[in-house]
Amino acid sequence: MKRYFAFILSGCVAANATALSLQDALDMAMANNSKIKAEKAKVDIAQSGEDEAFARFLPTVSLSAGITKINDPINIDLGRIQQPLGDIAGAAAYSKAYIEAYNKASDGYKQAYEGAYAKTGSEAQAKAYAENALKEKLGTSSPETFAQQTAEQYGSAATKNINDADFNMKVQDDWFFNARLTVVWPIFTGLKIYSAYDAAKENVNARKAEFEMAQNTVLMDVATKYFTLRLCEELVGMRETTKKDLEEHLNRSKKLEEGGQISKTERLRAEVALAEAENAYEDALRDQSLARMALASLLHTDTSLTATTPVESPEGIRSMDEFKALAIEKHPGLRQLRVERKRNQNAIRAARADYFPTIALFGYKELYTKDLTILEPEWAIGAKMQWDIFKGGDTRAKVSSAKAMDRSLGSLEEETIDNLKLLVEKRWREMEHAKGRLASLVKTRELAVEALRSQNKAYEAGLATGLEVVDAELALSRLQVADIKAHYDAVIAWLGLLEAAGEVSTAGTVLVSKQLVVEKPVEASASSATGEPAATEPQAATEAPVATESAQPVEQNLETENK
Secondary structure, rough: HHHHHHHHHHHHHHHOEEOOOOHHHHHHHHHHHHHHHHHHHHHHHHHHHHHHHHHOOOOOOEEEEEEEEOOOEEEEEEEHHHHEEEEEEEEHHHHHHHHHHHHHHHHHHHHHHHHHHHHHOOHHHHHHHHHHHHHHHHHOOHHHHHHHHEEEEEEHHHHHHHHHHOEEEEEOOOEHHHHHHHEEEEEOOOOOHHHHHHHHHHHHHHHHHHHHHHHHHHHHHHHHHHHHHHHHHHHHHHHHHHHHHHHHHHHHHHHHOOOOOOOHHHHHHHHHHHHHHHHHHHHHHHHHHHHHHHHHHHHHOOOOOEEEOOOOOOOOOOOOOHHHHHHHHHHHHHHHHHHHHHHHHHHHHHHHHHHHEEEEEEEEOOOOOOOOOOOOOOEEEEEEOOOOOOOOHHHHHHHHHHHHHHHHHHHHHHHHHHHHHHHHHHHHHHHHHHHHHHHHHHHHHHHHHHHHHHHHHHOOOOOOHHHHHHHHHHHHHHHHHHHHHHHHHHHHHHHHHHHOOHHHHHHHHHOOOOOOOOOOHHHHHHHHOOHHHHHHHHHHHHHHHHOOOHHHHHHHHHHHHHO
């Protein structure tokens, strides 16, 4: 009763399960997987680094301001030179005033003398007249005396002005404020800026390759778990079909035992075979539940999903040589190595740039000039150069290290190419081996179907034992499992080829999703009871999982009830 209730609950879950094709699963992983999101964020970080590297081509404009308190104001005491400066100023003023006063007095004397001489014609009268006129005007009749008196007055005044002046000058207050706008523009750095920008661009490409590598790996994991789920669903259908066939066989055995046509041993053998089939069916349900949870965890979704893309060996694919060429061209890991080599070449150029000087233009403007000292200008522009002529061999060591790294990456690239070719060869052979197994199972399966039909009819006629029927049924079940397993191995090997070529994301577009038709359990049981081979044909084995795929809760319900 408990097991019956679990099967009913499983059927209810199946009705609400979300059909999911392989391409849907891959798209959900690309949108929801945490690892893919983390690698995508690294690409965004690298792109921001590229913008930062480009900004180094532009000038830097900065505004700085500050207020400062010092212990004491800064003063300059010029008292020691005050007296000498006073004497010098007095002498200079004396000389200048003497010359000007003497010239003025001489010109007045000359004019008065010439006027009087013209009137009188006597030099003595003219001289006496000129001296009287000069004395009345200047207070003295001698130009030398007047110049000396005037010069002494001016010299004394100049000396007094210097001596009375304050020669203790304040240069800086104890509190002062400054605000400055500064511009710096490197115009030559020995290609350091260009190398850093190229390295930043290659870093973006490296992070993109790393992102594609991580995405390729995650999608391979998703595709593998998807087909694992699909395989488990197929096996659940096969186990259920086998169980139903053995239930029909047990019912026939009971009727034949009641009619006295077979012994109790034959009926007990049928019961044992049915019990083993039920255990195998429950194991298949448990594996299906685990596979569904593993896929749902990668897709960050709930477990109410079912795989619709069938497990079928792919046909019409590329040749092995084409896969090798694609792997060498597009494999994300190999692309990442190549990008790292380009970045390392930029590192070589950046190391060599240390051999050259660095030249930059600069300028600044003081925005607050009140607290400037007499030694500080309000603005300035200029250029400066720095050239590290000797650094103890550091630059040469950096260049040598970068060259050695380039050789190492080149060797690693060659090794990766060889490994990729070997990987493609291995995956291709695995796929061909699985296809070979499929071809060999075709006739064997036809024989098993016919053998089961013959044993069923012979058993009903009393010409075969129940053990022979059970063996035929289990033999057909094993062949069905081997067939779907060979398809699974072929698909996984093919996905491995796509992974090597970096094209796992296109797997869903290559494999065509099929909407499977749900077959009623009654029809399947009737088919088994009549001994017709239709119930054991490949199509029936493929359709069965859709009806039973939601049997995942059965195991959980049974465990809960047992507890």
